[in-house]
Amino acid sequence: MQSENAGAAGAELMVYFIDDDRHILQSVGQTLELEGLQVETFLSAEEALRNLQTDWPGVLVSDINMPGMDGLQLMQALQKVDSELPVILVTGHGDISTAVSAMREGAYDFIEKPFSNERLLDTIRRAMDKRRLTLENRDLRRELQEQNAPGPRILGRTPAIQRLRRVLQQVMNTPADILLFGETGVGKELVARYLHEHSNRREHNFVAINCGAVPENLIESELFGHEAGAFTGADKRRIGKFEHANGGTLFLDEIESMPLSLQVKILRVLEERKVERLGSNTLIPLDLRVIAATKISLKEMADKGEFRSDLYYRLNTVAVEIPSLQDRLEDVPLLFEHFALVAAARYQQEIVPLKPEQRHRLLTHNWPGNVRELRNLAERYVIMGEECSFDMEHMLGEPEIQSRRTLTEKVELYEQTLIREALAAHQGSIKDTLVALGLPRKTLYDKMKKYGISRQDFRESE
16 A cells, blocks of 8 residues: 555545445435535445555545444554544444544544434535645645755646656656656756656766767767777777766667667667677676657657667656646746746846736747746846846747637636735735735635645745
């Protein structure tokens, strides 16, 4: 029962209802579904337990008296899996003292038979609120630990970037090679460095080579190294990138540019985990992880005969797609602020607050250059201040590609960004945010629910 649901706070919460009486099971299940709740029913505690794990997004309702494992035994077993999972016990009149004792031992609440639908629903919804807050706090603690750790950071709060962080966490210390896919400028080398610096290989070398930037007649020597006299001009021994990365990580950027003639040799090294310098007959054992990166589909290249299919399948053991900035526009203000702060420290400049129209441009631009383009703009803004142009299309020398977002989507994006900024400015205070935005309390809560915004994020982060 390992943790498989990091980031579950954002998922729709569920209800597991357990009772050995089929009629009660069916009746309660239908009642909860009619109320719009996502519910699964089980005739035994053992069956439900097999479906539960740490960070499971939901609450559990169980009868106490059942054959086999009873409700109390189920609760005790669940406390070993997730001690903060809300368990609601259903009890007969004669078991009230037992239920009270169970609450002292960690049960969330108990309901006495016969119970009203209103009583059941009220208890479940209160338990869901508690569970949601617990999962949000766990997610936030994980994020803070990652962001405070030394080394590269992957910033952002959007679902796309949260999914990326979860995937990287899962593969962090596995020995498998990894293939990164993403558009130009999304930060493939940053992700590779993040994997290395947060893994158990961090004490060894991170070695990067851009396969498209090294001349074809030199790349073999760069990767494998050579002995003195191996070829004309090789006057001394050279350690190649594979050997230099031994114990650590080798990052092969733009792997699609690797010459076909060299790909078979790369495949052999990956499969045998041994390298042979040019001009040598000695095999050198390797213990390293290889991370390859590409901006185009290697599968399509392989189908056309432009990339070896066996090397593609060898590299594709673990494939990680890095979202473009267009797919995480909500993160743009956060990233811009981060890059501006870094630039301000480097150039010893003050940061001029953004004007509303400048912020609007950040949120509506398509960012064809992705994070690299955004970082360059932030640096220009720090250096030039109010004189910095936010007319990105003019600077690119080409008309803007039409946004894939509709007008409604753009308005919603801008609206949720303003709400997040107001909450951040007031450390999660709903009262101060209401005043700043001029909204009624119910309207603010409705919009926060719509956009999946929790004030706890801003209180904790502060």
